[in-house]
Amino acid sequence: MKTNYGGCWNFHDGTHTYEDDFEYKITSLDGKWLCQITEVGQYLIFNEKPNYYIYADFKTESTGCNGPCGDGYSVSLMTTLNDCQKAVGTVYGNYWSNAPFFEIMSNKVLIPPTVVSNSFCNKITLTAVGCTGAQRFFWEYSTNGNDFYKINISTGFNENYDFIKENFPLLKNYSGNINFRALIDSDSEITGEEIYSNIVSYNIIPCSPNLVGSPEIIKPSCFQGKDGQVTFTFDRDLIDNETFLLNLTQVVNGNNLPPKEKNVSKAEFLNKKITFTGLESGNYFLHYQTFQNNNTTPTSDNLSDLFFVDQSKALKYIINTTNPSCYGANGEIVVEASGGTPPYYYSINNATKTPFTNPFTSDANGFKGSQILTIPNGSYNIRITDSNNCIEN
Structure with a gap:
């Protein structure tokens, strides 16, 4: 703080006798007068945050009336310094004087951490x-x-x-x-x-193992399936008496579902990898930290970025029939399949599934394949599956 005045002896009690006098007061928020903890030249530093500064310079009467009516004075007033702790006061009155300019600061410039952030x-x-x-x-x-x-x-x-x-x-x-x-x-x-x-x-606190790269994701084998999986790789092995606690959480419409939890020992932490299975398509994040000495010493608590487990394309098919042209002749059933994971298979009336004989093709819309069945007149139950045994729902 820079000021024209030095020393706590310049603090006054605020009473005046209408003669040459001044009041110089720096207080805390509760009105307590503050005294600097060090003074070198024009620099004053306080050990708590100043909140108010008042300076008043009074002069003797010049008008001949009784009381304060003839006083000439100037006042520089600084109030509620807040976080900035710096302001310029206003000057007014019948007498002009050079009110001090103050740059006020305390030594309390570091903000203590909260319990959560310490x-x-x-x-x-x-x-x-x-x-x-x-x-x-x-x-x-x-x-x-x-x-x-x-x-x-x-x-x-x-x-x-x-x-x-x-x-x-x-x-x-x-x-x-x-x-x-x-x-x-x-x-x-x-x-x-x-x-x-x-x-x-x-x-x-000790650092948890750090994630290395992006998670390895295998999407569910079938549309709307729940057999997807994700594998995470970390940058270090566990030490003796250290266990790994991991929670994998799915986020649906902004809400966290109950997490899948793993508690992994050093012996189970193979190749610095951990895999979660049984996943459906959706958004997920990983919450993880380790504990040492029988769960009494936690390491840093970490969250992964949000990642997405993709959906497999649905297996779809259509069936077209051609009736026999003559009595006793065979008709045709033409099956056109798409999506899923080829190769495709068919079964007739729950018989053994048989692969499509025509090779499947692929384009920007995915895979597709077709099969022509030449069979006699009759009623048939046709079932189409792909290489993951997915069926159309």
Whole structure:
């Protein structure tokens, strides 16, 4: 904070005797007068957020009346600084004076994490929040709350810094509490006004295995079938006493259905792959994390991107008949099949299925094939299947 005045002794009790006097007050939101924790030149820094600033400069009477009617004064008033902590007051009254201009900031520039967001496994984004200004924030970390290590990174107001654990050899295998703070340098041309920010604490937890590439998807073998499957590949094996908990969730019309759950041991985690079967076509996502030491130490909690299990084309067919031309002659049944997964098969009156003798073809609309059956006069039950034994519903 820059000001023409220095020292807490400039705080006044707010009473005036209508003679040369001034009131200079910086308070918290509840009206408590604040005193700076350090002062170098014209820089003042508080250990809590200032919310109000009032400056009033009173002059002696000049009109000869009793009471305050003859006072000349100017007032600069700053109220409710909110997050920005910076404003210019208004000046008014019978007497003009140069009211101080203030850039107000406290050392509480780091926002503590919530209970939900206080854990990370490898990366956390840190930010010193407040007004745009010349201040620089030099970051440090500590795992015991006492010994802080310089990170050799500085940021400005509202500039993000991504702390990545794997970049620090001392933290390679570390799990537990970690504290962050920033040394605030208000003016690079002045020495001694630097002050440490408040401290924020996070919890480093082990990282879950990471997904490698996209899931391998096998769509259901038949239209509206429920035998699709998906295989996920991860980047590491499980360690001793570590288990893998995975939930595969289908999303229908924006709603999550009850998930398919797997609890996989190290011995079951073969080739770093896990497969879910019995899937119908639809949108899915995977929720996964591991637990160590008999489920007492969780790793990072992760969600995959949404992915889609496609639908197989429906098997369809039409049947055309040609009656015998003469008594005792044979007629024809012509079957035209499409979709599904060729080759196609037919059976007559529930007899053994027989492959189509004509080769199937394919175009932009999928597969198709035909079969001509020359058979005597009579009634027949025709059933068409494909290579997956799918039938038309």
